[in-house]
Amino acid sequence: MIKRIGWGTLVGALMISLGLPWVFVLQGLPFNLPTPTAQLWHYPGIASALRDSLVVGLVASCISLFIASIIIGRDATHGKPKTNDVGLTFAAPHLAFAIAFLWLFTPFGWFDRVLPFALPWFEQQSLVTLITILVFKETPFLVVLGRQQLAQLPYRQWILQGRSVGTSAQRSWWLIVFPAWLKAMRLVLIAVAIYTVSVVDVAQVTGPLNPPLLAPLVVNWQLQFDPLSQQLAEQGTWLLMGLAGMMALWVIAQELVLRCLMSARVGRVVAQSYEAAVALATSIIRRASLIALLGVSTAACIALIALTFARGWFYPSVLPLEWSIASWSAHNDLLLQRLGTTLSIGLVVAVLATMAITALREWQRHHRYEINDAWLLAALFVPQLSLVVAWLHSDWSQWFSNDTASVVMAHFWFSFAYGYLIYAPAERAVPQTHLTLGRSLGFGYWRSWWWFKRPLLTGALAHCLLVTLLVSVAQYVPTLLLGAGRTPTLTTELVALSSGGEWQLPAMFATALWLLALVSLVLTQIISKEPEL
CATH class of the missing domain: 1.10.3720 (MetI-like fold)
Structure with a gap:
C-alpha cells in the first residue's frame, strides 16, 4: 500500500500533519503582549x-x-x-x-x-x-x-x-x-x-x-469568559513563553x-x-x-x-476500619467510561504516532537525508499551554469540528515528539545492511523492512508505542481546553476530583491510570524480549 502511495505523498501528508498545528499557532497567537503598562502586572x-x-x-x-x-x-x-x-x-x-x-x-x-x-x-x-x-x-x-x-x-x-x-x-x-x-x-x-x-x-x-504558579493561573483565566480574564490569559501566554x-x-x-x-x-x-x-x-x-x-x-x-x-x-x-469493594461497585460505571475513552484515544494516537515516526525515519534513511531533530521536536520547546491557547484563538475548531478528533490530533502532535525521542536514537544505531539484503533478494522496501530490519527494532518500536500511549493518557491541557469538557478522560477526571477533600475516589482513578501504565509496561517488556527500561 505504501509503495503504491509513494514516498512523496506519504511523507508530504505526514509533514503537513506536523506543520499544520504551527500554522494555527501563528494564526491564533494573541498579540496582546505583557508590556510594562499591561493589566497583567496589576x-x-x-x-x-x-x-x-x-x-x-x-x-x-x-x-x-x-x-x-x-x-x-x-x-x-x-x-x-x-x-x-x-x-x-x-x-x-x-x-x-x-x-x-x-x-x-x-x-x-x-x-x-x-x-x-x-x-x-x-x-x-x-x-x-x-x-x-x-x-x-x-x-x-x-x-x-x-x-x-x-x-x-x-x-x-x-x-x-x-x-x-x-x-x-x-x-x-x-x-x-x-x-x-x-x-x-x-x-x-x-x-x-x-x-x-x-x-x-x-x-x-x-x-x-x-x-498559584503561572501556568495554572493562565488556565484559570482561560476558563473564564469575561474580557479581563481573557486579556490576562493572552498576556500570561506570552509570559509563559518568556x-x-x-x-x-x-x-x-x-x-x-x-x-x-x-x-x-x-x-x-x-x-x-x-x-x-x-x-x-x-x-x-x-x-x-x-x-x-x-x-x-x-x-x-x-x-x-x-x-x-x-x-x-x-x-x-x-489501618482502616474495614476493607470493602463497595467504592468500586458504586463508581465502576463512571470509571469504565473514562477508562474506555482514555484507552481508545491513547491506542489510536500511539499506533498513528509510531507509524508516522517509523515512516519518517525510513524516508530519511532511504534518501540519506537527516532532518534536524530540533524541527521535529519543536512541540516540546514551547509551553504546551501557550500552544493550546493559540489554537483556541485560531481556525483549529473549524478544521477539527469534532471534539474527539480535535483531542486526538493534539495528542498525536505531542506524542509524536516524545516517541521520536525514544525511537530515533535506536533506529540510527541499526545498519541498513539487513534491509539491503532483503531488497537484493527481490523483496520490496517495506517487505524487506518487515522481515529483515523490524526484528532488530522490536524493542524500540515497543517502547515507542509505550511512550506515545503514556503521553496521550497523561494529556490534561489539550483534553480539557480543546475537548471543551466533552471528552473527559481519567486524567481530566482525576484533576477535578483532586480539588476536593476526599481521598478514595481520586485514588480509584489514579489506580486505574497507574495500572494501565503498568500493564502497558509489562506488555512492552514481553514484546521487546530484552528490556530497556
Missing part, C-alpha cells in the same frame, strides 16, 4: 507566581540532571546497566504518583501516622512538594533517554583511552564522556526544563495556591559552564584520597536515589490500591 501575586514558577523549573531540572548524571556515570564505568531499575517510576503517570505521594508524605498522611516524628517539609500544596514530585518523575525520564544517548557515543573507547594514561574510569567519565553526553542531551534537557516551568495538572494538585525561553537559555548556559569546568580539570593531578571520596559519594548518591525511586514508587502504588478498598481510614489510624 494582578495580585503575579510577581510571586513568576518567581515560584522559575524556582520550580530551575531546581527540579537541575536536581534531576544531577541524579541522572550519576546513574548514567555508573552505567558508563561499570559495563551494561541494570535496565529495569527505573521502569516502575518511569511508567507511573505524573498525576497518579502525585496523589499517592500526598497521601503518604503530607501532614495527616500515612507516614505521619506511623513515624514517631513529623515530616514538616511536605505540605499538602507547596513548592517543596511539587519540586520533589517532579524530581521523582523527571529523573527516570532523563535516565531512560540518557542511556539511549550514551549508547550512541563511543564512551567505552574514551574511558579506555583515559585509563591508558592513568586516569580512573570515574574521572574519565566526568572529564571526557560527560561533556559529550551533556551536549547530546541538550534537546531533552530543554524539553524537561520547559515542562517543569509550565506544568499545569501536577501544579494544580500539589503546587501552591495563594498565589519563562520557557529563559529555561532554554539556562540549559545551554549550564552546559557551557559544566563543559568548561570539566575541560579546565583535564590534565590536573588529583590526590587519590580525594578521588576515592568523590567515588564513594557518587556511589552513595546513586544507590540512595535508586532505592528512593523504587521504594517510593512501590509504596505509592500499594498505597493507591489500599486506599481504593479502605473504609473509615481516619487519622491517626494506621
Whole structure:
C-alpha cells in the first residue's frame, strides 16, 4: 500500500500533519503582549507566581540532571546497566504518583501516622512538594533517554583511552564522556526544563495556591469568559513563553559552564584520597536515589490500591476500619467510561504516532537525508499551554469540528515528539545492511523492512508505542481546553476530583491510570524480549 502511495505523498501528508498545528499557532497567537503598562502586572501575586514558577523549573531540572548524571556515570564505568531499575517510576503517570505521594508524605498522611516524628517539609500544596514530585518523575525520564544517548557515543573507547594514561574510569567519565553526553542531551534537557516551568495538572494538585504558579493561573483565566480574564490569559501566554525561553537559555548556559569546568580539570593531578571520596559519594548518591525511586514508587502504588478498598481510614489510624469493594461497585460505571475513552484515544494516537515516526525515519534513511531533530521536536520547546491557547484563538475548531478528533490530533502532535525521542536514537544505531539484503533478494522496501530490519527494532518500536500511549493518557491541557469538557478522560477526571477533600475516589482513578501504565509496561517488556527500561 505504501509503495503504491509513494514516498512523496506519504511523507508530504505526514509533514503537513506536523506543520499544520504551527500554522494555527501563528494564526491564533494573541498579540496582546505583557508590556510594562499591561493589566497583567496589576494582578495580585503575579510577581510571586513568576518567581515560584522559575524556582520550580530551575531546581527540579537541575536536581534531576544531577541524579541522572550519576546513574548514567555508573552505567558508563561499570559495563551494561541494570535496565529495569527505573521502569516502575518511569511508567507511573505524573498525576497518579502525585496523589499517592500526598497521601503518604503530607501532614495527616500515612507516614505521619506511623513515624514517631513529623515530616514538616511536605505540605499538602507547596513548592517543596511539587519540586520533589517532579524530581521523582523527571529523573527516570532523563535516565531512560540518557542511556539511549550514551549508547550512541563511543564512551567505552574514551574511558579506555583515559585509563591508558592513568586516569580512573570515574574521572574519565566526568572529564571526557560527560561533556559529550551533556551536549547530546541538550534537546531533552530543554524539553524537561520547559515542562517543569509550565506544568499545569501536577501544579494544580500539589503546587501552591495563594498565589498559584503561572501556568495554572493562565488556565484559570482561560476558563473564564469575561474580557479581563481573557486579556490576562493572552498576556500570561506570552509570559509563559518568556519563562520557557529563559529555561532554554539556562540549559545551554549550564552546559557551557559544566563543559568548561570539566575541560579546565583535564590534565590536573588529583590526590587519590580525594578521588576515592568523590567515588564513594557518587556511589552513595546513586544507590540512595535508586532505592528512593523504587521504594517510593512501590509504596505509592500499594498505597493507591489500599486506599481504593479502605473504609473509615481516619487519622491517626494506621489501618482502616474495614476493607470493602463497595467504592468500586458504586463508581465502576463512571470509571469504565473514562477508562474506555482514555484507552481508545491513547491506542489510536500511539499506533498513528509510531507509524508516522517509523515512516519518517525510513524516508530519511532511504534518501540519506537527516532532518534536524530540533524541527521535529519543536512541540516540546514551547509551553504546551501557550500552544493550546493559540489554537483556541485560531481556525483549529473549524478544521477539527469534532471534539474527539480535535483531542486526538493534539495528542498525536505531542506524542509524536516524545516517541521520536525514544525511537530515533535506536533506529540510527541499526545498519541498513539487513534491509539491503532483503531488497537484493527481490523483496520490496517495506517487505524487506518487515522481515529483515523490524526484528532488530522490536524493542524500540515497543517502547515507542509505550511512550506515545503514556503521553496521550497523561494529556490534561489539550483534553480539557480543546475537548471543551466533552471528552473527559481519567486524567481530566482525576484533576477535578483532586480539588476536593476526599481521598478514595481520586485514588480509584489514579489506580486505574497507574495500572494501565503498568500493564502497558509489562506488555512492552514481553514484546521487546530484552528490556530497556
